[in-house]
Amino acid sequence: MKFVRLLEQAGFPACCSPDREVEALCYDSRKAASDNAFVALCGTVSDGHAFVQSAYDNGCRAFVVQRPVTLPSDADIVQVPDTRAALASLSACLFEHPATRIKTIGITGTKGKTSVAHLIRHMLDETGHKAGLIGTTGIRFGDVVRKTVNTTPESYELQRALSDMEKADCQYACVEVSSQGLMTHRVDGLPFEIGIFTNLSPDHIGPGEHSSFEEYMGWKAQLFRRCRIGILNRDDAHFADMAKDSTCVIRTFGMNDQADYWADDVQLLREPGFLGVGFTCHTPADSFPVRLPQPGRFSVYNALAAIGAGCELGIPLSQIATVLAGAVIPGRIQLIPALPYCTIVVDYAHNELSLRSILTTLREYHPRRLICLFGSVGGRTQLRRQTLAHAAAQLADFSILTSDNPDFEDPVAILEDIEQGMSAAKGHFISIPDRGDAIRYAVDMAKPGDMILLAGKGHEDYQLIRGERIPFCERDVVEEAARQRLSRESSGKS
Numbered sequence: 053m054k055f056v057r058l059l060e061q062a063g064f065p066a067c068c069s070p071d072r073e074v075e076a077l078c079y080d081s082r083k084a085a086s087d088n089a090f091v092a093l094c095g096t097v098s099d100g101h102a103f104v105q106s107a108y109d110n111g112c113r114a115f116v117v118q119r120p121v122t123l124p125s126d127a128d129i130v131q132v133p134d135t136r137a138a139l140a141s142l143s144a145c146l147f148e149h150p151a152t153r154i155k156t157i158g159i160t161g162t163k164g165k166t167s168v169a170h171l172i173r174h175m176l177d178e179t180g181h182k183a184g185l186i187g188t189t190g191i192r193f194g195d196v197v198r199k200t201v202n203t204t205p206e207s208y209e210l211q212r213a214l215s216d217m218e219k220a221d222c223q224y225a226c227v228e229v230s231s232q233g234l235m236t237h238r239v240d241g242l243p244f245e246i247g248i249f250t251n252l253s254p255d256h257i258g259p260g261e262h263s264s265f266e267e268y269m270g271w272k273a274q275l276f277r278r279c280r281i282g283i284l285n286r287d288d289a290h291f292a293d294m295a296k297d298s299t300c301v302i303r304t305f306g307m308n309d310q311a312d313y314w315a316d317d318v319q320l321l322r323e324p325g326f327l328g329v330g331f332t333c334h335t336p337a338d339s340f341p342v343r344l345p346q347p348g349r350f351s352v353y354n355a356l357a358a359i360g361a362g363c364e365l366g367i368p369l370s371q372i373a374t375v376l377a378g379a380v381i382p383g384r385i386q387l388i389p390a391l392p393y394c395t396i397v398v399d400y401a402h403n404e405l406s407l408r409s410i411l412t413t414l415r416e417y418h419p420r421r422l423i424c425l426f427g428s429v430g431g432r433t434q435l436r437r438q439t440l441a442h443a444a445a446q447l448a449d450f451s452i453l454t455s456d457n458p459d460f461e462d463p464v465a466i467l468e469d470i471e472q473g474m475s476a477a478k479g480h481f482i483s484i485p486d487r488g489d490a491i492r493y494a495v496d497m498a499k500p501g502d503m504i505l506l507a508g509k510g511h512e513d514y515q516l517i518r519g520e521r522i523p524f525c526e527r528d529v530v531e532e533a534a535r536q537r538l539s540r541e542s543s544g545k546s
């Protein structure tokens with residue numbers, strides 16, 4: 053595409069050579085190629101403007117900047133007020149505004165974004181409406197799964213993903229919308245058909261993220277100025293703040309009849325090979341029973357959000373309950389039915405808030421013992437490790453401390469930080485640095501009625517060790533350990 057045309061379409065002054073062609077946009081000089089336009093982004097670690105020469109050396113001749121830069125005279129340099137906003141509008145134009153043809157459903161909130169996105173995608177796919185998904189578990193459509201760095205990818209990746217989904221005949225895209233995504237213009241220009249608010253609590257506040265809870269909340273609330281219909285959790289303490297300056301039609305969900313989509317008769321269900329929850333769902337049109345294969349009251353909220361979206365999109369009520377009963381959310385309180393007499397669950401909980409939440413949820417199912425296996429990622433604060441330890445010490449009967457994604461940190465040093473927290477909180481624990489060994493230990497120690505939580509890795513199929521993603525699938529390790537245990541038991545060896 054002619055650079056001049058792209059600039060015009062995005063509403064920028066077209067001061068460049070009339071024949072300059074660009075095929076793609078690039079914001080990382082290390083990946084720049086001759087047919088790219090390089091967009092210089094101001095980051096938290098470095099400033100893309102410092103790398104324009106390196107992009108030039110890699111062949112780029114088209115540049116979008118927000119402050120003057122010096123480059124050889126054959127470079128076309130376009131200065132805009134904000135390069136992040138420009139990246140979003142240029143990307144939308146380059147991919148011919150796919151979001152005007154695919155209906156996008158944006159999900160925001162502190163917890164539940166991934167879960168709700170998967171539930172809605174599953175519901176749409178299973179009722180004959182092809183849908184894609186963009187979020188923490190990657191970019192997914194059809195059988196395609198692409199890893200992403202961020203929950204909400206950079207605008208260029210987002211627009212490209214939507215364009216690929218359109219080519220794959222998707223009619224819908226479920227997009228996890230983080231506060232950072234809104235703040236850094238990643239979702240600028242997306243006309244969301246539906247926006248969903250799950251819940252809000254303090255998170256992502258600190259250097260490089262948000263300066264305060266109010267700022268964090270303010271960015272999340274932006275979604276409801278960018279969607280046609282907003283579906284909000286009425287029971288959340290910040291519901292009114294989120295709805296306050298909205299410009300959309302407001303629908304609500306919750307646990308009482310003030311909400312449009314609401315639940316009662318909630319029952320926790322634990323059966324061999326099944327852990328979940330049942331409830332009666334009430335919608336403006338009808339009421340019906342729902343049985344979900346995800347446990348806990350928060351799963352009811354996630355399902356209500358999905359049901360609200362399904363109803364607003366016109367999916368028949370008669371199909372909604374049936375398809376929800378078969379929904380699987382990768383790595384979110386996902387049951388591994390490997391041992392018949394105890395419950396093994398994988399969950400992405402990797403900070404204090406989510407570890408407390410999942411352990412409290414599992415406790416409500418009255419396990420004989422609740423065993424929590426967890427570690428903590430490298431490069432984070434001692435405080436994070438100690439608060440994780442406090443949560444486990446208070447809420448689990450026994451903890452198995454192990455490694456998570458140590459990356460460049462010594463896994464044993466990370467364990468020592470967690471051990472300190474455990475000892476201070478008088479928790480019962482054992483440390484087994486190798487995660488595979490730790491899982492095998494957990495499977496071997498389980499007694500009938502126990503529940504084992506493998507926390508931290510969720511959907512991830514690797515361990516990050518010294519900058520490298522080493523393949524590691526918890527499910528495979530559990531299944532193999534359980535097979536060996538069952539085989540020993542059947543041959544009378546244990």
Ligand SMILES: CC(=O)N[C@H]1[C@@H](OP(=O)(O)OP(=O)(O)OC[C@H]2O[C@@H](n3ccc(=O)[nH]c3=O)[C@H](O)[C@@H]2O)O[C@H](CO)[C@@H](O)[C@@H]1O[C@H](C)C(=O)N[C@@H](C)C(=O)N[C@H](CCC(=O)O)C(=O)O
Pocket residue numbers: 079080081082092093094095096097098099100101103162201202203204205206230231232233256260261
């Ligand atoms: C702190 C933060 O927001 N970081 C994001 C940011 O990176 P950065 O600001 O550190 O970038 P930088 O390293 O300073 O570089 C600035 C620019 O120079 C470029 N560069 C850099 C080096 C070089 O040699 N050449 C070059 O061109 C970089 O490509 C970049 O364009 O821009 C990158 C590209 O878009 C993001 O991937 C990255 O997200 C990191 C991984 C991150 O952790 N972000 C968090 C805060 C985040 O966004 N989280 C939310 C989830 C929140 C939730 O769950 O609610 C998310 O949506 O993921």
Ligand SMILES: Nc1ncnc2c1ncn2[C@@H]1O[C@H](COP(=O)(O)OP(=O)(O)OP(=O)(O)O)[C@@H](O)[C@H]1O
Pocket residue numbers: 161162163164165166167168188203228250251350351353354383384385399400401406409410
């Ligand atoms: N509605 C909810 N309320 C509270 N906790 C939840 C809710 N839904 C899921 N969780 C818990 O939080 C964890 C993360 O859930 P999920 O990945 O769906 O949220 P998210 O908003 O995408 O989170 P993150 O920002 O950490 O990626 C789950 O593994 C589960 O333990």
